[in-house]
Amino acid sequence: MPPAPPVVAVLRLDGVIAARGGLRGKGLSIAGLAEPIERAFRLKDLAAVALVINSPGGSPVQSALIERRIRQLALEKNVPVLAFAEDVAASGGYWLALAADEIYAQEASIMGSIGVVSAGFGFTDLIRRFGIERRVHTAGTSKAMLDPFRAEEPGDVERLKALQLDIHDGFKDLVRARRGARLREDDEIFTGAVFTGRQALARGLIDGIGDLRQVLRERFGTRVRLRPVGERPRRRFGLRFPGLASRLDPIDLLTDGLNALEERAIWARFGL
Structure with a gap:
C-alpha cells in the first residue's frame, strides 16, 4: 500500500492587520486567527504549513x-512553515512572513517597508467652525496625548516618535533574527522603503521567486495535497441585524467612515 501523500495546510492572511475588523468584519487579528492556526497544525500527514500573504500591514502588536x-x-x-507573498507583504505583512522558515514572492510583489507609521485625523478647524467646545480634563500631562480634536503639541509628537523608534528597533531585531546570514543589509533596508520581489531577493528579505503550487510540488512532489484552512463562517439564525442600531448613530457612522478611509490609505501606500 503506497504511503499517504504529504499534506500542506494553506492559511491565507489577507487584509489589514488590526485588533478589530473593518466595516465588513474583515481584517487580521490574533482573535480571528488563533483557531485556524491551531487547526492548520493539527492536520494528519502534515508536511508543512503554507502562509499565503496579501497584507499592507497595520497593528504591530497584532502582527507580533x-x-x-x-x-x-x-x-x-x-x-516547517513557508510564506508566499501575493500583491504585497509589507510592514506588518512582512512581519507575518517572518513567521516562515522560507519566504517566496512574485517578481512584482511589494515587500519590505520595515518601519513604523502612525496616522490619524485632526478636527480642530471642523469643531471650531460649528462652534463646538472640546473639554478634556486629565490627571497626568500626557493622558490626552494627540487628541484629534485639539491642536498638536510638539512634546506629544516627540513622545510618539520615541514610541515609534522603540517599535522599529524591535522590528529590525526580528528581521535580523529570522533572516540571519541570508540578510544583506544596505542603507535602505530599514528605512521603511519597499522593494519588488526581485529587489527583496537581492537583499535577502526573501528566499526565492515562485508561487505556492510550483514551490510545493517541487518540494513535496506532484502528489502533495493542499488543504486550505480558514475562519469558519459564523452561524446566523433567522433574520437578525446585529449592530443596526449602533450603525445609525452619527458618531459610529463617522467612525466607520474614517476607519474605511484609513484602511484604504494603508493599501494606497503601495499603489493598490
Whole structure:
C-alpha cells in the first residue's frame, strides 16, 4: 500500500492587520486567527504549513502576536512553515512572513517597508467652525496625548516618535533574527522603503521567486495535497441585524467612515 501523500495546510492572511475588523468584519487579528492556526497544525500527514500573504500591514502588536503563535506551533510540532507573498507583504505583512522558515514572492510583489507609521485625523478647524467646545480634563500631562480634536503639541509628537523608534528597533531585531546570514543589509533596508520581489531577493528579505503550487510540488512532489484552512463562517439564525442600531448613530457612522478611509490609505501606500 503506497504511503499517504504529504499534506500542506494553506492559511491565507489577507487584509489589514488590526485588533478589530473593518466595516465588513474583515481584517487580521490574533482573535480571528488563533483557531485556524491551531487547526492548520493539527492536520494528519502534515508536511508543512503554507502562509499565503496579501497584507499592507497595520497593528504591530497584532502582527507580533500572529507571528509568535505560528512560530510557537511550528516549533512544538516540528513542522516547517513557508510564506508566499501575493500583491504585497509589507510592514506588518512582512512581519507575518517572518513567521516562515522560507519566504517566496512574485517578481512584482511589494515587500519590505520595515518601519513604523502612525496616522490619524485632526478636527480642530471642523469643531471650531460649528462652534463646538472640546473639554478634556486629565490627571497626568500626557493622558490626552494627540487628541484629534485639539491642536498638536510638539512634546506629544516627540513622545510618539520615541514610541515609534522603540517599535522599529524591535522590528529590525526580528528581521535580523529570522533572516540571519541570508540578510544583506544596505542603507535602505530599514528605512521603511519597499522593494519588488526581485529587489527583496537581492537583499535577502526573501528566499526565492515562485508561487505556492510550483514551490510545493517541487518540494513535496506532484502528489502533495493542499488543504486550505480558514475562519469558519459564523452561524446566523433567522433574520437578525446585529449592530443596526449602533450603525445609525452619527458618531459610529463617522467612525466607520474614517476607519474605511484609513484602511484604504494603508493599501494606497503601495499603489493598490
